[in-house]
Amino acid sequence: MSSIKITKDDSFVWLLVTDKSREIFMSGLFDLYILYDDDSETLIEGYSQLLEALENGMDIGIEVGKIPSKETQADLQKEVVQSSGINIVSCGMCAEVILHRVTDEAIVCPHCEFSEDPCHFPDLYY
Numbered sequence: 001m002s003s004i005k006i007t008k009d010d011s012f013v014w015l016l017v018t019d020k021s022r023e024i025f026m027s028g029l030f031d032l033y034i035l036y037d038d039d040s041e042t043l044i045e046g047y048s049q050l051l052e053a054l055e056n057g058m059d060i061g062i063e064v065g066k067i068p069s070k071e072t073q074a075d076l077q078k079e080v081v082q083s084s085g086i087n088i089v090s091c092g093m094c095a096e097v098i099l100h101r102v103t104d105e106a107i108v109c110p111h112c113e114f115s116e117d118p119c120h121f122p123d124l125y126y
């Protein structure tokens with residue numbers, strides 16, 4: 001049975017695969033890391049390095065990813081839109097970031113002068 005480790009500083013998730021690490025290393029499917037108690041890690045680059053880590057009782061893990069913070073950029077953008085009625089979008093023609101009022105039926109890009117309805121100006125963080 002596998003378990004996970006979550007680092008304290010950056011909420012990074014590791015799948016602990018210590019018991020299956022030899023098989024995983026030989027398959028080459030995933031990079032393996034030695035996981036230390038101080039939340040640091042080292043990429044395992046050779047089989048002898050893996051064996052040494054196992055002999056020393058170290059945890060071996062596979063990267064899963066970072067747990068997103070509660071407040072994402074999209075959440076903040078929603079707050080801006082709700083409180084100000086102004087949205088942050090990118091131009092569908094030149095990709096410049098621009099602001100517009102959410103009540104605008106058409107948007108004109110001040111950079112390239114592209115003019116179209118809001119569906120051609122994607123929200124920056126959605």
